[in-house]
Amino acid sequence: MPEMTAHLLAWPQWSRKDDRGLARFATPLASRWLPLPVSRFDLSKEVGWQLQIVKAIYDALKERGIRYALEAYHPSQAMQTIRTPPEILDSPREGTCLDLSLLFCGLCLAYELLPILIVIDGHALAAVSLTHGLRDWNGYRPGAELFADGPLVEAAPLRGWIDGGDFLAVECTGFAQTTQLGGSSAEKPEARHRTNGVLSFEQATAAGREQLDRPDRPFRFALDLAVAHYGWRVEPHPLEPLPGAWVTNIFRLLEKAPAPLSSNLKVLDFERLVENRTRNFVGRDFIFRAIDGLIADTEFEAGYILIRGEPGIGKTALMSQMVKTRGYVHHFNIAPENIRSTRTFLESVCAQLIIRYQLNHNALPPEAAQDSAFLSQLLAEAAQKVDGKPIVVLVDALDEAEDAGLTPTANRLYLPQSLPKGVFFVVTSREQLDYRLDVRPREDLYLRDDDPQNLDDVRQYIRNFLNVHRDDMTGCIATWNISEADFVELLTAKSQGNFMYLVFVLEDIRTGRLSPETVDNIRDLPKGLREYYERHWRTMRNRDQERFERIYEPVLRILATVREPVTVSAVQEWTKVEPPRIRDVVREWRQFLNEEPSPSGEPVYRVYHASFQDFLAEEGMGLKPMHRRIAETALAKIPGFLTQNEESRD
Numbered sequence: 001m002p003e004m005t006a007h008l009l010a011w012p013q014w015s016r017k018d019d020r021g022l023a024r025f026a027t028p029l030a031s032r033w034l035p036l037p038v039s040r041f042d043l044s045k046e047v048g049w050q051l052q053i054v055k056a057i058y059d060a061l062k063e064r065g066i067r068y069a070l071e072a073y074h075p076s077q078a079m080q081t082i083r084t085p086p087e088i089l090d091s092p093r094e095g096t097c098l099d100l101s102l103l104f105c106g107l108c109l110a111y112e113l114l115p116i117l118i119v120i121d122g123h124a125l126a127a128v129s130l131t132h133g134l135r136d137w138n139g140y141r142p143g144a145e146l147f148a149d150g151p152l153v154e155a156a157p158l159r160g161w162i163d164g165g166d167f168l169a170v171e172c173t174g175f176a177q178t179t180q181l182g183g184s185s186a187e188k189p190e191a192r193h194r195t196n197g198v199l200s201f202e203q204a205t206a207a208g209r210e211q212l213d214r215p216d217r218p219f220r221f222a223l224d225l226a227v228a229h230y231g232w233r234v235e236p237h238p239l240e241p242l243p244g245a246w247v248t249n250i251f252r253l254l255e256k257a258p259a260p261l262s263s264n265l266k267v268l269d270f271e272r273l274v275e276n277r278t279r280n281f282v283g284r285d286f287i288f289r290a291i292d293g294l295i296a297d298t299e300f301e302a303g304y305i306l307i308r309g310e311p312g313i314g315k316t317a318l319m320s321q322m323v324k325t326r327g328y329v330h331h332f333n334i335a336p337e338n339i340r341s342t343r344t345f346l347e348s349v350c351a352q353l354i355i356r357y358q359l360n361h362n363a364l365p366p367e368a369a370q371d372s373a374f375l376s377q378l379l380a381e382a383a384q385k386v387d388g389k390p391i392v393v394l395v396d397a398l399d400e401a402e403d404a405g406l407t408p409t410a411n412r413l414y415l416p417q418s419l420p421k422g423v424f425f426v427v428t429s430r431e432q433l434d435y436r437l438d439v440r441p442r443e444d445l446y447l448r449d450d451d452p453q454n455l456d457d458v459r460q461y462i463r464n465f466l467n468v469h470r471d472d473m474t475g476c477i478a479t480w481n482i483s484e485a486d487f488v489e490l491l492t493a494k495s496q497g498n499f500m501y502l503v504f505v506l507e508d509i510r511t512g513r514l515s516p517e518t519v520d521n522i523r524d525l526p527k528g529l530r531e532y533y534e535r536h537w538r539t540m541r542n543r544d545q546e547r548f549e550r551i552y553e554p555v556l557r558i559l560a561t562v563r564e565p566v567t568v569s570a571v572q573e574w575t576k577v578e579p580p581r582i583r584d585v586v587r588e589w590r591q592f593l594n595e596e597p598s599p600s601g602e603p604v605y606r607v608y609h610a611s612f613q614d615f616l617a618e619e620g621m622g623l624k625p626m627h628r629r630i631a632e633t634a635l636a637k638i639p640g641f642l643t644q645n646e647e648s649r650d
Helices: 020-025 028-033 049-062 085-089 097-110 156-163 201-211 225-231 250-254 266-278 285-296 315-326 342-356 373-385 452-468 470-479 484-495 499-511 528-543 545-561 568-575 579-588 610-618 624-636 641-649
Strands: 115-120 123-129 167-170 219-224 303-309 329-332 391-396 423-429 442-447 593-597 603-607
Touching (some): 020 115, 028 085, 049 097, 049 123, 049 167, 049 201, 097 225, 123 156, 123 201, 250 342, 285 423, 285 442, 303 315, 315 329, 315 391, 315 423, 452 484, 452 499, 470 499, 528 545, 545 624, 568 603
Parallel strands (some): 329 391, 391 423
Antiparallel strands (some): 115 123, 123 167, 593 603
């Protein structure tokens, strides 16, 4: 169970006259209280993944010991109190049919399903698409057009979708325990066939479909929650004081941006990064509290919050988690992918601001990327629209942004020197680098490797990894004759507070690359990320030095040199290594490389993390010979260039 923020918010009452407003009570943040034992990313590659995840959500809820409850008292018949996810899942663990259905729909959104909230007379339930996912919310799918202008008010389309196999109805009281549905309720679908007070998943889906045929429960309305959140812009209520947050999936909002703004949105390329860096995210509450405290500080009305830390300490993961949970406008500078230009930053962030805050601009002006004037204008316009709420923009890895061509006094990315009241930029950078950020006011936060709070997060990361990979790791640890508690402490010390070290070393232990056969004593594990790289490099070289220097080294150095992901054929052109051997390198060094599909479908590769790129730049010959090789290959394609160059030298 993830650690929860102590300061949770109470939700306002729902007005029964506000059908649309009911969508505000279905929040994907409910998943913080109910992590699933299955991976959405793994299942999404399988046929019928939607049904598997719906069942996993239902079964997980059934195991929580939630009790069916009556509606909480409110003196006005026109208002209803809706319980929050922590009230249902944590304490007091109870909910009405409406509470439970909204919770279920919020969890479906969190796991990228398409849920519909169904309200009939005196009851509520849910339906979930079995053919499409959240990423299709605005695409072609059955019945989407019926929700374009408001709630669905006819039951017939729902019955047709369910009977046709496009949707699955779910009786959400089925996962809540009750023995009190007797008397006049005894013959209602939610009351029958309960065992130990609950319904099985199959019974709940049958009961859900039956509800739509009850003459004593006429249909009132249904809400497509994705359309409500992203199309109608009915934003879910927050669960905790997250300043300036957009708590739905920001990528689903941005991916349907109209042209020409959509062409400026580099942000959609960041979704894979955010998914990857948050998959095993833990802790960091001390940094979140510090950021939120500064934003709430009345003496810090606007400005920059600079988070500084060494490579691998988790700066990008921290920013990714804020994108995922708060939906902030954001930009990631990624040197290995050559995403580092000022133009890309300005165009992407300006387009995001227009879409996120519904500003009155249909396109970016030609001068938008020439300086920060248009960005500053948009920030001022957005600040006027939000009625005093903070606006937060995230900029990751400022040190990786290009600075060539900037005047001596210009900030990297042309970041404005001052910001409108209520606007905050959260920026990350490495320590000890000239990140070119002359702004006022500015507050610095430090992620230090030896900070006790950072080390506590390291320990939690290790424990989580052991729990997730219990079957593999128990045996691995036992072979070194060390207790689990001692293993956690030893690896914490060896990591030197660096999460990238843990990513590599824990996976190496799990897969057997690090074992008593390769490291006699576990206390001889490499210490720190640099030593890990050095040892791995040396080990691979010593296996077959001639092959390593002829095949592995040039391929890896090229992949660390290129400014964007490249294909195997491009690597072959620069290194003259045959494609099968290049694929051998990719396979054996997979943990250090990212593989992505190109527009043509051919995989492209790059170095995974800038810290490994830094290591290769400093190790041995460095990367300069590879820069020359790439340049010479390009020049050789210019007819007569090399011949003319040789003649001029003669």
